[in-house]
Amino acid sequence: MFDDGFPASKLFSQGYSYTYDDVIFLPHYIDFPTDAVSLATNLSRNVRLSIPCVASPMDTVSEAHMAAAMAALGGIAFVHSNCSATQQASIIRSAKSLRVPIAPTVGFVGPDAAGGFGPADGKYVFVTESGTLPSRMLGYIAKSDWEDLQDKDVKIFDYMRDCKTVENVPWNYDLGEIEAVLEDRKSDFVVLERDGEVVNVVTKDDLERLKGYPKLGVGTVGSDGEWMVGAAIGTRDSDKERLKHLVKAGVNVVVIDSSQGNSIYQIEMIKYIKKTYPELDVIGGNVVTVYQAENLIKAGVDGLRVGMGSGSICTTQEVCAVGRGQATAVYKVSSIASKYGVPVIADGGISNSGHIVKALTLGASTVMMGSFLAGSTEAPGAYEYQNCCRVKKYRGMGSLEAMTKGSDARYLGDTAKLKIAQGVVGAVADKGSVLKFIPYTMQAVKQGFQDLGASSLHSAHELLYSSTLRLEVRTGAAQVEGGVHGLVSYEKKYF
Numbered sequence: 194m195f196d197d198g199f200p201a202s203k204l205f206s207q208g209y210s211y212t213y214d215d216v217i218f219l220p221h222y223i224d225f226p227t228d229a230v231s232l233a234t235n236l237s238r239n240v241r242l243s244i245p246c247v248a249s250p251m252d253t254v255s256e257a258h259m260a261a262a263m264a265a266l267g268g269i270a271f272v273h274s275n276c277s278a279t280q281q282a283s284i285i286r287s288a289k290s291l292r293v294p295i296a297p298t299v300g301f302v303g304p305d306a307a308g309g310f311g312p313a314d315g316k317y318v319f320v321t322e323s324g325t326l327p328s329r330m331l332g333y334i335a336k337s338d339w340e341d342l343q344d345k346d347v348k349i350f351d352y353m354r355d356c357k358t359v360e361n362v363p364w365n366y367d368l369g370e371i372e373a374v375l376e377d378r379k380s381d382f383v384v385l386e387r388d389g390e391v392v393n394v395v396t397k398d399d400l401e402r403l404k405g406y407p408k409l410g411v412g413t414v415g416s417d418g419e420w421m422v423g424a425a426i427g428t429r430d431s432d433k434e435r436l437k438h439l440v441k442a443g444v445n446v447v448v449i450d451s452s453q454g455n456s457i458y459q460i461e462m463i464k465y466i467k468k469t470y471p472e473l474d475v476i477g478g479n480v481v482t483v484y485q486a487e488n489l490i491k492a493g494v495d496g497l498r499v500g501m502g503s504g505s506i507c508t509t510q511e512v513c514a515v516g517r518g519q520a521t522a523v524y525k526v527s528s529i530a531s532k533y534g535v536p537v538i539a540d541g542g543i544s545n546s547g548h549i550v551k552a553l554t555l556g557a558s559t560v561m562m563g564s565f566l567a568g569s570t571e572a573p574g575a576y577e578y579q580n581c582c583r584v585k586k587y588r589g590m591g592s593l594e595a596m597t598k599g600s601d602a603r604y605l606g607d608t609a610k611l612k613i614a615q616g617v618v619g620a621v622a623d624k625g626s627v628l629k630f631i632p633y634t635m636q637a638v639k640q641g642f643q644d645l646g647a648s649s650l651h652s653a654h655e656l657l658y659s660s661t662l663r664l665e666v667r668t669g670a671a672q673v674e675g676g677v678h679g680l681v682s683y684e685k686k687y688f
């Protein structure tokens with residue numbers, strides 16, 4: 194057989210740091226249809242997913258709605274730790290209570306709120322004790338109540354409708370049951386309740402929208418029958434106390450969130466967690482080298498998170514001069530981790546389905562995404578307008594703004610006085626619901642796998658390690674050629 198292309202072992206040992214766009218796979222042989230491709234995988238030794246998608250532990254990405262939606266899709270999210278331990282635990286509980294993973298399209302206010310409807314409030318505003326969810330419900334107003342109101346300064350509490358007339362149903366009703374209730378009671382919305390608190394409000398319009406999305410596959414459900422939810426923790430002593438709250442809230446897996454995971458602090462934390470909570474999977478990181486990975490594997494991690502400076506909001510490589518091109522990092526770490534049966538998460542730098550195919554084929558078991566998910570309906574925060582473009586805020590957890598909010602104890606070593614940012618604050622375009630664009634993205638990934646002749650992640654990894662998979666580095670001109678070029682105008686529409 195003629196030698197054509199390079200095996201990964203040869204391509205990644207030439208002294209260059211490559212990223213996804215630098216490399217291209219040579220197609221192989223197709224003997225199965227796209228629908229025969231399975232993307233089921235392991236997040237960590239004991240957590241199984243039906244799709245290889247993971248949401249980053251960032252405060253503009255992963256809170257309750259993202260966690261419920263990702264689990265409903267068969268992936269998982271890690272709830273960020275840029276808040277108090279009790280708040281983080283409460284986000285985990287909320288996520289587990291969102292059996293129907295719809296982000297509410299109505300507004301919520303506290304009993305002291307004046308005024309009526311904001312741009313994001315939809316058709317109703319609900320008054321709850323805390324002004325948010327989950328909380329005890331006090332009443333609600335419809336948009337027409339507000340429009341008919343003479344004195345617009347009056348408190349909502351003083352003219353709201355009584356909640357006794359509201360349709361409450363148990364939190365674990367499924368879509369069919371909710372639809373039946375709406376039909377039966379001729380109601381425009383139902384309130385889902387758990388332990389006396391409202392956990393979500395689903396309107397008829399929400400239900401119709403959800404029915405238009407691709408059908409959900411196998412969700413990520415734990416042994417308690419609830420969504421699996423991950424969470425981030427740090428390596429300070431206080432994180433041991435934080436973890437206690439998270440475990441009580443039912444967290445299913447934790448990631449130790451650090452840019453440079455190969456430290457005495459992390460190794461001690463891994464050992465502590467494995468000893469204290471032997472049933473809990475622990476993901477270590479971040480790492481980009483074989484040496485770093487081996488140290489964390491020896492300490493007992495159940496998964497590794499790979500990527501340093503590759504994230505869209507990251508400035509670590511500029512500020513600290515350390516890191517690695519993400520394709521090289523994923524290949525190198527996966528090569529060693531696979532020998533120990535430790536799954537790898539390729540973290541950061543994913544901006545299209547091709548990057549996902551590349552990360553998985555180079556040895557990763559899942560991809561972790563920040564910017565890819567940040568502009569979605571399920572991401573925390575409200576939409577804003579920038580130059581007529583609907584956007585949501587997206588920021589690095591090492592940006593000055595995020596550090597000032599919560600994580601600055603980590604940045605100011607206990608005695609240090611100077612704060613250095615390793616990330617930026619920005620915005621990403623509205624992408625709609627993850628419940629819609631993730632299934633389409635997975636279909637594109639399956640097509641990539643089919644072209645490679647890989648019917649599963651396992652078979653992709655076999656092609657990789659047997660050197661059957663061949664790849665090449667793309668020159669600058671080849672990268673231009675691989676993109677859209679030479680057109681006066683065009684619109685990029687994927688589905």
Ligand SMILES: NC(=O)C1=CN([C@@H]2O[C@H](COP(=O)(O)OP(=O)(O)OC[C@H]3O[C@@H](n4cnc5c(N)ncnc54)[C@H](O)[C@@H]3O)[C@@H](O)[C@H]2O)C=CC1
Nearest residue numbers: 428429450451452453458479500501502509590591603615
């Ligand atoms: N993936 C990436 O490339 C990067 C990610 N980030 C994100 O930013 C956030 C913060 O990351 P890091 O700055 O790496 O957080 P970190 O908590 O690992 O480190 C912050 C500082 O605290 C020190 N430290 C940690 N535990 C300690 C202990 N027990 N005693 C004394 N000192 C201790 C560390 O050595 C470091 O100097 C994370 O969310 C991370 O994911 C930040 C930079 C790069």
Ligand SMILES: O=c1[nH]c(=O)c2[nH+]cn([C@@H]3O[C@H](COP(=O)(O)O)[C@@H](O)[C@H]3O)c2[nH]1
Nearest residue numbers: 249504505507542563564589590591615616
């Ligand atoms: O250098 C950094 N400074 C930061 O402030 C920061 N915040 C997050 N991260 C990392 O970026 C990943 C998300 O990257 P993407 O937006 O490319 O998916 C995340 O999953 C993190 O690994 C940071 N890196």
Ligand SMILES: [K+]
Nearest residue numbers: 502503504507
């Ligand atoms: K970067």
